Amino acid sequence: MEKISIKKPRLRWLFGGVGFHNNEATMYKIMNEKFKNEGVLKTFNEISPTFSRVFAGYADWTKSAMDAFAEYYDLTFRKSGTVLYLVPGRMPFPDEYFDIYEYCEKVAKNLSYLINEKKLTKIRYYCVTNELSCGNSCAYLSRNLDLFKRLHTELYHAFKRHNIDVGLLATDCSELSNLHQIRWASENMDEITDAYCAHTYVRGYTTEDSDMHDFYYDVYERLVKIALRREKRFILGEYGIKAPDKQNEVMSNDVYYGVDIPESENMAPLSVAEVSIAAINAGCLATVYWSMFDYPDPFLKEDGDTEEEKARFDAARFSGHGISIRYNKNGLLKWCDDENDYSSRAMLYVMGYFAKFFKKNSRVLKIEKSDSLIRCAAVTNPDGSVSVIIVNRHQNDAEICFDIEHNVDKPFRKYVYEADNVPYNEFNDLQKFSELVGVKNGEFNVKLRKNSVVFLTTDYKDRKPSEISEIEFDGGVLKWSECKDAEHCYYRVYKDGRQIASTVANEYKTDANGKYAVYSVDKYGNCLA
Known part of the structure; x- marks a missing residue:
């Protein structure tokens, strides 16, 4: 029988949590009620990740889009105490008309509004651009690191002017070929950098490969040591597993291995778990899996007069490159409105518990x-x-x-x-x-x-959740009293002894023929049903 020892090291490092990139935070207003209450909010509450990355902090962010982001924050990140790191999914191309001071000043003002007026206090990190890309030139700043430094330096001063306590990350680079940028940043912009950050996507391995874990452990250990030399921490800002040489013939693909190669769907979670384990044991501060929920299918970006049209326009602008130009299917849950498919992928049943049990502090x-x-x-x-x-x-x-x-x-x-x-x-x-x-x-x-x-x-309590009372019908809608239990997570709805829904709402559309019961599920998974 194999023997494994779990020991207290002489000096134990703090871990910030296994988390996700939460695309849906900037798409909140385009969700239908079913997906929002029975999919996104219910699943987020059940997992309650304590570290997340999200597209946010745009210089041209509109007040309506920021208010929608704050509303989503109140329903999710605030309840779980999630630490956030923000990154705009895109930025203007820095041509001769680009004013760095003005750009950074606008970013700082928008963050000040969210932090000081809307009380989004868990915004902790910020990087000026996603994977050092901007405009239509992918990774433009990867080839112009001095400009990247100028942008971060100006942001550093703008944050000071507006009294914003948000640390800057460098460099948010992606792919193994660009990891040298972390060393460059440590040697050239450490004074303005709070922590170091990079993305790694598993490519060139199949879900059956057994040596992937050791390879990525060595990668993360080297990056952690670069940060340690500056008395800083390293964050694994995005990771996932991609199939090689798979591409749509019309639009860009950003989908995970199990979507491109369906027969690998059940094994892919093992590969992602191994990368997470490697990152934790190598000393990473936190890890971010891409992503918690799918993007919806791409749509044409157009403004309009109705609230729905305006919400879609904001989502297209402030959700990074993807809502209108590429398929993005990496989530624990699917987002397919035309087929009403919001079912889970196999990844939910591994990464859901990883984030739930491996949390900040x-x-x-x-x-x-x-x-x-x-x-x-x-x-x-x-x-x-x-x-x-x-x-x-x-x-x-x-x-x-x-x-x-x-x-x-x-x-x-x-x-x-x-x-x-x-x-x-x-x-x-x-x-x-x-x-x-x-x-x-x-x-x-x-x-x-x-x-x-x-x-x-052992992170659980044996307890009985509160009973749900005042269950009644009103115009074809089953309604019940709101659960006030501090440990409450979501509701399970039963008809004639069979579960028919899980939801965060305290109502559910159904017919009146049958015997119904509603139960509270607490954050430890306890339920009276």
């Missing part, structure tokens, strides 16, 4: 093991709870004996993802824990199915 534990095909990471939280992830890359089942130095005062809840048996749920609910794993004298055993991911956590 946790401390990373040291893993000692000999089996290279078992990947593992572990953290403890300020309340003493422990979370562990284990990926079994063997083509056969395995049993692992763990010993742990940290005190574990109750059994672990065990959550399982198997590539051969994905726990899909019709309502996108995360899978229930399968068993309790007891710890005796600092030791416990875990059985792993082949090609599986297991989460173990």
